[in-house]
Amino acid sequence: MPKKIKPAELEEIIKNLSSKDRKKIQEQELSVEWLEENIERTNRLMKRDFWVGLPWFLAYSISLWKVGMNNITVTIFVIGVVYFVYTTFTTGTYGNNQRRKKVYEELLKKLK
Numbered sequence: 359m360p361k362k363i364k365p366a367e368l369e370e371i372i373k374n375l376s377s378k379d380r381k382k383i384q385e386q387e388l389s390v391e392w393l394e395e396n397i398e399r400t401n402r403l404m405k406r407d408f409w410v411g412l413p414w415f416l417a418y419s420i421s422l423w424k425v426g427m428n429n430i431t432v433t434i435f436v437i438g439v440v441y442f443v444y445t446t447f448t449t450g451t452y453g454n455n456q457r458r459k460k461v462y463e464e465l466l467k468k469l470k
Contacts, residue, residue, distance in 0.1 A: 400459040414438040
């Protein structure tokens with residue numbers, strides 16, 4: 359049977375998250391399965407940001423260095439901005455997901 363986390367202890371663990379994330383966790387019935395699922399989800403989101411962000415940055419940098427500011431460079435820049443704005447508002451930034459993952463892992467340790 360999983361352990362229960364005291365409300366004060368839960369507040370201390372989740373204090374570094376955004377208010378939206380804190381509210382979501384407080385309303386959720388915490389279980390090992392839910393936490394493991396969210397840890398896996400944040401890992402996938404962080405991996406996606408890395409594998410999109412790195413090639414985008416390299417393509418933009420090379421284009422800017424080789425040909426300067428032209429239509430290709432601007433197009434690459436706009437693609438990156440659109441992706442990162444979209445992902446920021448839908449799934450969170452790499453840093454936010456990293457914080458969520460740490461909190462989920464800490465909660466998982468407390469429940470086991």
